[in-house]
Amino acid sequence: MSKGTLFILTGPSGAGKDTVLSRLKEINDNVFLSVSATTRQPREGENHGEHYYFIERDMFEDMITKGEFLEYAEYVGNYYGTPCAPVDKMLSEGKDVILKIEIVGAMKVKEQRPDAVSVFIVPPSFEVLESRLRKRGTDDEETIKKRLIRAKEEYLMAPEFDYIIINDSVESAVEELCAIIMAQRCRSDKRYVSV
């Protein structure tokens, strides 16, 4: 059996990565989401192995030393990272895996796994991004302004990735993501043809 493909899904904050992924999961039970590890405490309703792998700081640092992360970062005093083992297990079983990750992490994974397929998702315009960030209501005015400046810088990274999805509607964005996944399965190095 051919190995599965690792898809890296990235893009500026507010581009709609989570909405697209949750819709994808509803209609396509043939792809698997990678679960991150973190040293932060679980919040209410968060389950180990589903939302995150919750692990101790010592263990996380031990795993870093052993090179067992595809990427990791420290953020507000906690580690966050993508353990290689569960991803590689699924890939070797022929499953396609989607790793949702911010842009710097995406670049790190792409470097380690050049055969991964990277997808950069963007909102249709900065006006739409701004209105989405405001509607979300989680950020104050200054944070929104900072996020927008950051998003414009991040936009310039788009050509570094294999595919660009413009999230003007969830349905069309999911359709394009499904097409990218299906096309990848048709690649001649993924299909075994016997005579």
Added chain:
Amino acid sequence: MSKGTLFILTGPSGAGKDTVLSRLKEINDNVFLSVSATTRQPREGENHGEHYYFIERDMFEDMITKGEFLEYAEYVGNYYGTPCAPVDKMLSEGKDVILKIEIVGAMKVKEQRPDAVSVFIVPPSFEVLESRLRKRGTDDEETIKKRLIRAKEEYLMAPEFDYIIINDSVESAVEELCAIIMAQRCRSDKRYVSV
């Protein structure tokens, strides 16, 4: 505007290229088929510019000299070829073009146009191919046997192409072809992202 993509559709005789293409045309009016040129006489019901460009031998040879074909071949005393001009006009207008062609021609086009996307379509098995060739009823026993031997040789060429579609049902084959076309439109070098 970004340029369109040239898709080369090839595969052994009996793989179902024509069936897949005619179904694709029904559901996807966003791709255009390349029309071949030939020096043979038009048959009843064949229209110039639709089924073929019917041109004189002198003119065909003149076009060969000027390098105006993506590929050409002589078959039973007549020339057949793909003129560059109509294909390039559509591509420059941002249209995607599909060129259906036998395998040797496909290799020639791929050599001239390395940015073309090549798709190799195969029947699910040789048993199915054999039964399709028999059902078609156009060939005698010896010809069918020759076609099968040829098809097995051609199968070995599959890994040379970008994508492989296994035509076990017309619907799934068309779905995969549509996915390949849609994914190609999402490639970062085809999508213009403005800040």
